[in-house]
Amino acid sequence: MDLSLIIPLLALLVFLAGGMWIFSALLITAILLLTVSAGLDPERAGILGSTVLVRASRSWELSAIPLFLFMGELLLRGGTAARLFTGLVPVVGRLPGGLLHINVVGCTLFAAVSGSSTATTATVGRVSLPQLDQMGYPRMLAIGSLAGAGSFGLLIPPSIAMIIYGVLSETSVARLFAAGLVPGLVVAALYSLYVAFRHPRASDHSGTWRDTLGLLPVAGLVALVLGAIYLGFASPTEAAAVGVAGALALIALEGRLNRAVIYDSLAAAARLTAVLGAVVIAASVLASAAGMVALPRSFAAWVTGFELSAGMLLLALAVFYIVLGLFLDGVSILVLTLPVVLPVVQAAGIDLVWFGVFLVLMIEMGLMTPPVGFNLFVLQSISGEPVLRIAKAALPFFVIMGVAVLLFTLFPQIVLFLPDLLYN
Amino acid sequence: MTLALGRIADGLASLGLRVAMAAVAAIVALILTEIVLRSGFGTSLLIVEEMVGYLMSTVVFAGLAPAARSGAMIRVDALVAQAPARARPILTVAMQVMTLLLAGALGLFVLRSLLRFEERGTLSSGVWPIPLWVPEAAALFGLLLFATVLALGVIAPAKAEETRDG
Numbered sequence: 267m268d269l270s271l272i273i274p275l276l277a278l279l280v281f282l283a284g285g286m287w288i289f290s291a292l293l294i295t296a297i298l299l300l301t302v303s304a305g306l307d308p309e310r311a312g313i314l315g316s317t318v319l320v321r322a323s324r325s326w327e328l329s330a331i332p333l334f335l336f337m338g339e340l341l342l343r344g345g346t347a348a349r350l351f352t353g354l355v356p357v358v359g360r361l362p363g364g365l366l367h368i369n370v371v372g373c374t375l376f377a378a379v380s381g382s383s384t385a386t387t388a389t390v391g392r393v394s395l396p397q398l399d400q401m402g403y404p405r406m407l408a409i410g411s412l413a414g415a416g417s418f419g420l421l422i423p424p425s426i427a428m429i430i431y432g433v434l435s436e437t438s439v440a441r442l443f444a445a446g447l448v449p450g451l452v453v454a455a456l457y458s459l460y461v462a463f464r465h466p467r468a469s470d471h472s473g474t475w476r477d478t479l480g481l482l483p484v485a486g487l488v489a490l491v492l493g494a495i496y497l498g499f500a501s502p503t504e505a506a507a508v509g510v511a512g513a514l515a516l517i518a519l520e521g522r523l524n525r526a527v528i529y530d531s532l533a534a535a536a537r538l539t540a541v542l543g544a545v546v547i548a549a550s551v552l553a554s555a556a557g558m559v560a561l562p563r564s565f566a567a568w569v570t571g572f573e574l575s576a577g578m579l580l581l582a583l584a585v586f587y588i589v590l591g592l593f594l595d596g597v598s599i600l601v602l603t604l605p606v607v608l609p610v611v612q613a614a615g616i617d618l619v620w621f622g623v624f625l626v627l628m629i630e631m632g633l634m635t636p637p638v639g640f641n642l643f644v645l646q647s648i649s650g651e652p653v654l655r656i657a658k659a660a661l662p663f664f665v666i667m668g669v670a671v672l673l674f675t676l677f678p679q680i681v682l683f684l685p686d687l688l689y690n
Numbered sequence: 691m692t693l694a695l696g697r698i699a700d701g702l703a704s705l706g707l708r709v710a711m712a713a714v715a716a717i718v719a720l721i722l723t724e725i726v727l728r729s730g731f732g733t734s735l736l737i738v739e740e741m742v743g744y745l746m747s748t749v750v751f752a753g754l755a756p757a758a759r760s761g762a763m764i765r766v767d768a769l770v771a772q773a774p775a776r777a778r779p780i781l782t783v784a785m786q787v788m789t790l791l792l793a794g795a796l797g798l799f800v801l802r803s804l805l806r807f808e809e810r811g812t813l814s815s816g817v818w819p820i821p822l823w824v825p826e827a828a829a830l831f832g833l834l835l836f837a838t839v840l841a842l843g844v845i846a847p848a849k850a851e852e853t854r855d856g
Contacts, residue, residue: 281785281788282766282769283766283769283770284769284770284781284784284785285765285766285767285769285770285781285782285785286765286785286788286789287758287763287764287765287785287789288763288764288765288766289763289764290785290788290789290792293792293796294788294792297792312795312796312798312799313799313803315796315799316796316799316800316803317803319796320747320800320803320826320829323746323747323750323751323829324743324744324746324747324825325743325746326739326742326743326746328746329717329742329743329745329746332714332717332746332749333714333717333718333721336714336718500725503721503742504721504724504725507717507718507721507722507725508722508725510718511718511722529711532711532714532715533707533711535714536707536710536711536713536714536749536753536756537707537710537753537756537757537760537762538757538762539710539714539749539750539753540710540749540750540751540752540753540754540756540757541753541757541762541763541764543746543749543750543753544750544754544757544763545764547750593766593769594766595764595766597764598764598766
């Protein structure tokens with residue numbers, strides 16, 4: 267590799283290792299690529315970099331992020347999570363595995379309003395773990411199922427990770443949302459089967475169906491938002507705005523709407539949007555700079571030189587992403603790797619919608635692995651257990667997700683049939 | 691002195707947050723208005739996509755300062771955590787100073803672009819032409835706020851935890 271390319275890439279590693287914020291590390295690396303590798307003078311590199319940065323920040327697709335975050339925060343602060351536990355007791359209580367299924371089903375449902383795995387794990391975990399402890403359920407199985415199912419926030423639509431992938435890979439976010447649904451439900455079913463196998467006893471607590479009916483308005487709102495996207499009535503951004511209006515109406519009808527709920531929800535959504543948006547627009551500048559020095563093309567040519575089959579390439583990418591997941595969080599993995607990995611994937615003839623789901627599953631697996639598996643830290647703060655003990659509890663769920671990825675690779679139609687059905 | 695600088699940084703971060711929050715609320719209002727007009731009255735504002743883009747840009751840039759001040763920015767801290775305790779604050783300050791220089795430089799380039807648009811009277815190509823220096827000013831405002839909060843933060847660090855989102 268050319269020395270002028272090695273310097274910026276080495277600098278990126280140093281910045282990341284030094285704890286620099288990801289977005290500034292990406293931007294400085296982009297400027298280095300433009301000046302050192304492409305030979306532009308600093309003046310032109312600055313103009314190019316700032317122009318791409320500002321333009322990327324004006325993306326319509328990106329604007330779905332604050333709206334989905336706002337909707338999730340409103341429902342969270344409006345008391346949805348607290349009702350989740352009692353509402354699900356009659357539904358899952360009589361099944362083998364009993365109330366442990368609440369972790370899996372609760373995370374699946376909450377993922378459909380939240381879009382963030384951290385929020386999903388923290389919200390469901392805070393409500394369910396103390397109750398399951400009190401009822402004498404196996405603690406490590408409860409924690410492991412939360413670590414696994416908590417990551418559904420990234421896969422089950424609306425997913426912030428899918429929006430970011432869609433923006434960076436120029437893939438339809440609506441198709442990605444459709445592609446994520448069935449795999450999410452399949453993984454949830456596999457988790458539930460495992461929980462039932464490990465703890466075959468049903469629950470003594472049956473609950474009342476009146477509590478379950480209390481979940482219907484939120485379920486209806488989720489169905490409305492996703493239905494509008496899937497049936498083509500609204501773009502993800504428009505559906506998210508309707509979701510915000512619906513969430514406001516729901517909590518107003520329940521008498522929980524006040525200034526503090528609106529203010530806190532809006533503040534959390536705005537702050538997190540800035541964090542994620544800054545990384546995404548910086549990645550756009552890096553992708554442009556990398557494109558100018560033909561870095562993605564060179565990398566694609568290098569990988570193609572190994573003459574790997576699509577299956578072998580995916581296996582290599584799976585190992586690559588699992589190793590990255592040990593050190594980087596999900597958004598960082600997405601933005602750092604996509605500019606160079608996408609041309610390779612495209613050259614191998616792999617469907618970009620399918621690859622989006624594959625990538626999100628890999629990131630979800632990373633959330634369960636130490637030292638940087640963020641779900642582990644969330645659960646540590648809730649349960650007080652050491653991270654390594656939580657990681658050990660999460661291991662079976664990590665393996666199940668790996669099996670699911672293999673299943674989706676062997677039968678890609680599991681991922682693609684819904685987007686094909688809806689949009690072809 | 692440090693306490694006063696810290697308070698100024700907190701105030702500026704809070705200002706940025708309020709602007710970002712107002713922009714999110716405006717995005718919701720604009721899109722809902724468009725949906726009502728389109729489905730109920732068969733008409734359209736015709737500028738929603740363009741305006742939402744400008745507002746989204748405002749959310750990102752104005753939100754930088756509060757995100758930085760609250761310690762919410764994404765970074766890799768697994769390796770920094772292994773560094774000797776005495777080296778960690780030095781590393782943090784060094785990285786913040788580099789980000790500060792970056793933000794300053796970006797601010798300068800955006801300012802030049804703003805002045806160029808203003809001088810030439812450049813308008814957007816939408817149905818309702820908007821002077822292009824206006825959205826550039828929103829980005830510049832966010833970058834300046836961010837740079838100022840960073841500079842103050844080097845002297846008066848905020849007591850915030852680093853958080854990340856999966």
